[in-house]
Structures are given as structure tokens and as C-alpha cells.
Amino acid sequence: MDTPSFYTVSSGASSVTDDYPLTPPTPSTHDTSKSSFHISDIGSFAESLQDAANQAFPNRGRSRYHTVNVCLIRWAEDELNIKPELDLLHDTFSHLYGFNTEIWLIPSTASQIQLTSMTCTFLQKFDEEGNLFIVYYGGHGTINSARQNQWWCTQSPDSPFVDWSAIQTLFGTARSDVLILLDCCAAASSAAGMGTGTMEAIAACGWETRAPPPGEYSFTHTLIEVLEEWAGKPSFSAAMLHTEVLFVLKQKRPERGRDGRVLEWCATPVHWVYTGDPKARGIEISSLKGERVVGKMVGREREDGGVGMGMRSTAWVDAMDLDDEDVLVNPLTDVRPSGEYRVPHVLISIALEGDQGTLDAASCRRWLGDFPALVKYATVEGVYKSYSTLLTLSVPLTIWDLLPDHPACSFIGYITTPNKYKLPLRSGINSPYGGRGSFSSMYSRPMLARARKPDGKLRSADSSYGSDGGESEGSDGEVEDWAGYVLVFFV
Numbered sequence: 001m002d003t004p005s006f007y008t009v010s011s012g013a014s015s016v017t018d019d020y021p022l023t024p025p026t027p028s029t030h031d032t033s034k035s036s037f038h039i040s041d042i043g044s045f046a047e048s049l050q051d052a053a054n055q056a057f058p059n060r061g062r063s064r065y066h067t068v069n070v071c072l073i074r075w076a077e078d079e080l081n082i083k084p085e086l087d088l089l090h091d092t093f094s095h096l097y098g099f100n101t102e103i104w105l106i107p108s109t110a111s112q113i114q115l116t117s118m119t120c121t122f123l124q125k126f127d128e129e130g131n132l133f134i135v136y137y138g139g140h141g142t143i144n145s146a147r148q149n150q151w152w153c154t155q156s157p158d159s160p161f162v163d164w165s166a167i168q169t170l171f172g173t174a175r176s177d178v179l180i181l182l183d184c185c186a187a188a189s190s191a192a193g194m195g196t197g198t199m200e201a202i203a204a205c206g207w208e209t210r211a212p213p214p215g216e217y218s219f220t221h222t223l224i225e226v227l228e229e230w231a232g233k234p235s236f237s238a239a240m241l242h243t244e245v246l247f248v249l250k251q252k253r254p255e256r257g258r259d260g261r262v263l264e265w266c267a268t269p270v271h272w273v274y275t276g277d278p279k280a281r282g283i284e285i286s287s288l289k290g291e292r293v294v295g296k297m298v299g300r301e302r303e304d305g306g307v308g309m310g311m312r313s314t315a316w317v318d319a320m321d322l323d324d325e326d327v328l329v330n331p332l333t334d335v336r337p338s339g340e341y342r343v344p345h346v347l348i349s350i351a352l353e354g355d356q357g358t359l360d361a362a363s364c365r366r367w368l369g370d371f372p373a374l375v376k377y378a379t380v381e382g383v384y385k386s387y388s389t390l391l392t393l394s395v396p397l398t399i400w401d402l403l404p405d406h407p408a409c410s411f412i413g414y415i416t417t418p419n420k421y422k423l424p425l426r427s428g429i430n431s432p433y434g435g436r437g438s439f440s441s442m443y444s445r446p447m448l449a450r451a452r453k454p455d456g457k458l459r460s461a462d463s464s465y466g467s468d469g470g471e472s473e474g475s476d477g478e479v480e481d482w483a484g485y486v487l488v489f490f491v
Contacts, residue, residue, distance in 0.1 A: 024333055037407035038353040038388055045350060045409070048369035049395070052402035053355070053377050055282035057319035061234040063286035065177070066130040068099040072124060073115075075153045076105040080213060082138040085220045089136065096231040100126075108153055111160045119170050123196045132283065134364070137164070138220055141181035141184030141211075149187060172199060172274070173487070179238055179283050183219040185210045187270075199274040200238045200283050202245070204268035217266050222248050233316070235286035239401035242271040246397065247315040247344055271401045282402060292406040315343045317398070322376070332396045333379060333418075340416045344397040347381070348413040352389040381419055 039045050070093045074082045086103065094101040094106050102122075126133070140152040140159075141154050148165040171178045180201035187203030196335075199245075204211035204219030212218050226244045230236060249266040273282075317331045368374055377399055382392040394415060395403070403409070 015264070034407045034410060035351070037155045038351045039406060039408045040353050042350075042352060042368070042371060042374070042391070046373040047050050048404050049377050049399065050373040052399045052404075053322070053373070055402050057317060057322060058235045058237055058282075058284045058400045059122045059319035059323070062422050063235055063282055063288060064130075064281075065132040067128075068097070068132045068134065068288065069122070069126040070094075070099045070101040070134040071104050071118075072101065073106065073135070074397070075139050075151075076107050077153055079154050080139060083222070085218065086136075086138055089227075090218060092231075093134070096228065096287060097285075105160065106153070106160075108160045111153070112162045112166070115167060116163050116170070119167055123170065123174055127174045127176050129175050132180065132285075133171060133174060133176050134177045135171060136176065136181040136183070138183040138214075141182070141186050143186045149182075149184075151184065177283050178287075180423070182225065183211060185224075187211070197275075197281055198280045201272045201274065202238060202242045203270050203272075206270050209267055209481050211267050211430075215250070218253060219245070219249075219267070219269055227485050229314075230316070231287050234318075235284045236316075237398070238283040238285065239271060239398045241285060242269060242401060243344060243396075244315050244396045245269050246285060247313075250344075251313065270296050273402065313342075315398075317343060321369070330376065332377065332399075335418065339417070339418075345394045345398055345415045346400045347392065347415050348400070349410045349412055350391045350393065351386070351408045352391065354388055379418070 072086050072090055072093075074086055088103050090103055093099040104115070108163050122133075137151060140155065141164075142150050142152060144150050144163075146162060150161045151164055152159045152161040168180070171180075175196050176309040178199040180199070180203075182201065182203040184203075185205065186209070187205055215221060222245050223241075226241065226248060230244070231239075246269050249269065262286055313336070321331050332343055336342055368380055374380065374393075377395065379394045380391060381394055384390040384392075392412070397414070
């Protein structure tokens with residue numbers, strides 16, 4: 001099987017290849033630029049963690065929006081054959097969710113003017129408090145010299161194009177909340193929201209990566225699949241939607257080419273929060289139709305050729321389970337029989353100011369136990385005495401999507417299992433659980449704690465990362481393929 005085409009274009013060239021990246025790669029192996037940044041204390045991070053969890057898992061059970069208006073955008077000259085998937089997405093939003101859904105075709109002449117006019121008319125007609133806008137685009141994309149996203153009609157150097165950043169700025173002035181869905185290459189944009197509403201984005205890929213074309217491995221195909229299966233569920237956040245789309249994409253086994261090499265066709269979707277107000281609520285999605293009606297329609301959609309897969313593994317977490325003291329296993333840190341997390345996680349490091357106290361096992365356990373949010377929403381993988389204090393933690397992807405951006409909090413990698421190799425403590429202190437333990441073993445026991453009352457903190461993070469490696473087939477706890485693992489070394 002041949003490798004499918006990946007489409008991207010750049011200013012002044014017909015295509016971008018690996019030999020000619022848009023910008024030189026930034027060296028990162030010896031990047032110490034963030035080493036001087038610190039968080040004042042672990043308590044402030046725990047508060048942000050709690051706030052992110054509150055936004056990530058809405059427990060209203062119904063939509064908080066009175067109306068939802070959707071515009072699905074593609075070029076009238078449909079070089080990539082976006083139409084079939086876009087039509088299915090239209091039916092999903094319109095029929096299963098009851099959203100007012102429009103399809104916009106960008107003309108090849110006066111493209112920017114025409115799209116701007118359609119956007120202004122849309123905003124004037126529907127923008128109001130209690131409304132959600134969903135903006136989708138499928139097609140070619142690139143980054144211009146100002147590192148702003150552009151949408152191109154074709155791969156030709158003289159192709160018509162529009163500046164997405166200008167259109168996004170218009171939506172950024174809205175009173176409504178805005179969810180942006182981008183299925184194009186180089187989907188990132190630096191434009192920020194300026195209105196009173198919340199603006200979030202989920203994109204098929206990051207800054208200078210390529211999105212798969214329409215088909216089983218595309219972002220849109222998987223988005224439709226998830227939306228169909230979740231149509232009858234209670235209200236879910238955009239961060240939950242991003243987590244599930246990533247989870248489903250990574251479950252799709254890569255194909256092999258004619259030469260036997262594994263072809264990684266699935267790009268990694270990314271999530272951004274553009275909202276300027278750190279206390280704004282996250283975007284929620286819920287069908288405006290009754291649950292019974294939705295259930296019947298989902299079944300009919302699948303019989304008629306919908307893309308849903310039926311019963312499969314899911315990263316769905318019921319918000320009610322997080323606050324139920326009778327639940328013995330934390331659904332966010334629970335693992336499957338294969339040893340993998342039920343919810344994808346990320347590994348992060350946090351630098352704290354100064355000496356946070358003695359770091360023997362017992363005192364460290366008591367110190368971290370003062371912060372229920374850490375026990376409930378994160379696993380402390382390690383605590384290290386540095387020139388300050390350094391922590392490594394694993395956090396559910398859904399919560400990490402909504403953590404505030406801070407230079408002292410660094411992304412290490414995506415992980416799908418708990419720590420495979422636990423280093424013994426060098427202090428000689430015995431673990432309270434018996435024997436010579438590790439810091440991670442002290443927090444590996446599933447626990448739930450009553451959360452403290454949230455008071456609103458910073459949010460927003462760029463969840464992109466620079467590797468799309470295939471998943472390892474080993475699931476018996478033995479490290480067989482190191483390419484599928486995140487290793488943390490301290491040299």
C-alpha cells in the first residue's frame with residue numbers, strides 16, 4: 001500500500017517537504033532557558049490543577065447554551081474532496097445535536113472579502129450571551145512569514161488563499177463562546193480572543209506538521225465517530241472531546257507500505273485555549289435534543305452508514321464519579337487489564353521556589369498529602385532536591401489541556417501507562433508501605449479525596465508536541481520496544 005498524500009503549502013513554494021521545513025528546528029536537548037523560572041509553592045499549582053479539573057469535567061448534565069450555531073467551511077473548488085466528510089459532520093451536528101448548521105463555500109475570487117462578509121453576517125445574526133459558535137474548516141493550510149495560519153485553495157503557488165487569523169479575530173470579538181475545529185496542515189494560529197466569551201480550538205495537527213487527507217485516519221472522520229457515540233451522553237467539555245479524538249486516533253493501527261515499513265498516518269490533534277479571562281468557564285457540548293430521541297437517531301445513523309465503531313474502549317469519564325466518595329478506584333488513574341491508563345496522561349515537571357522542606361519519604365508524603373488535588377488529579381512520580389525543588393508528575397490529558405501556561409511547568413511527554421521502572425530511594429529511608437520504596441510507589445495506590453472549593457485560577461495551554469510515534473504492541477509490563485516509551489534521565 002502506498003503512502004497517502006499529505007498536503008501542505010508555504011509562501012513562495014508549491015509544497016513543503018521534510019528537506020525544506022518552514023523554519024529551522026529549535027534545538028531542545030540542551031535548552032535550559034526555563035531553568036530560572038519557579039512556582040512559588042506547590043499549593044498554587046494544586047489550586048490551578050483543581051480549577052482545570054472543574055472546567056474539564058462539567059457536571060451539569062445538560063447544555064449551558066441556549067443556542068449553538070455551526071459554520072462548516074471548505075473551498076468551492078474541492079481539490080481534497082472534503083465534501084463527503086463535511087456533509088457527514090453537518091448531519092451529525094444538525095440531526096443528532098440539534099445545532100443550527102451552515103455550510104460555507106469559499107469562492108476562488110475575492111476569497112478573503114467573501115469569507116469576511118459571511119463571517120460578519122453570521123456574527124450579526126446569531127451573536128449573543130448564552131450562544132456557542134462552532135467553526136470548522138477542512139482543506140489546505142500553511143503558516144505565512146508572520147507565523148499565522150492561511151487557508152489555500154490548491155497546492156499551486158498562485159492559489160487563492162485567505163488569512164485565517166483575520167477571520168479568527170472577528171470571532172474573537174463575539175460575546176458568544178467559540179469552539180474552533182481545524183482539519184488542515186499547520187493549523188496553529190497566534191490570534192487571541194478579545195471578547196467576553198471563551199475561545200478554544202482543537203486542530204488536526206500542530207505548527208508545522210501535516211494532517212492526513214480525508215479517510216479513516218483523518219481528524220474529521222474521527223471527530224464524527226466520537227460525536228456520534230457521545231450524542232446521548234451528558235454535557236462534555238472541549239478538552240474531553242480532544243482527549244477522546246486523540247485516544248481513538250492512537251488506537252488505529254498503522255498500515256505497512258510495500259517495503260514493509262510502518263506508515264504512521266495519524267497526526268496528533270492539539271488543543272488551545274485563547275481566552276484572556278483566566279476565570280472563564282470552559283466550552284461544553286451537549287445535544288439539544290432529548291436523550292431518547294438521540295439514542296434512536298444514533299442507531300439509525302449507523303445503519304445508514306455512519307462512521308461509528310459501536311462498542312470500543314473509551315476515555316470517557318463521568319464527572320459524578322469524581323465526587324463520589326463510594327468509588328474505590330479513581331477513574332482518571334485507573335488502568336486497563338493491558339496495564340494502560342484508561343485516560344491518556346502527560347508527564348510534566350514543576351520547579352518550585354527554594355527549599356520546600358526535608359525530602360525523606362515520610363515527610364514528603366505528609367507534605368504532598370496536604371494538597372487533595374494532587375492526590376486526586378495527579379500522580380507524583382518523583383520529588384528531587386535541586387537548586388530549588390523539582391517534581392515530576394503524571395496528569396490526565398483532559399486536565400492538562402486546561403492548566404495555565406507557566407514557564408516553570410514543562411511538558412515531558414505523552415504516556416499511556418504508569419511508571420514502568422521505579423528507582424529506589426537513595427536516602428535509605430524505608431517506604432511506609434514496607435521495604436525500600438520510591439516516591440512514585442507512595443502515590444500509585446488509587447485514591448479519591450474530596451476536592452476543596454474552587455476559587456478560579458489561570459488556565460490555557462498549548463497541548464502540541466513534536467512526536468507522532470506509533471504505539472507499542474507490548475502490554476505485559478515488559479519493556480520490549482523502547483521507541484514507544486518516555487524515559488526520564490537525570491544526568
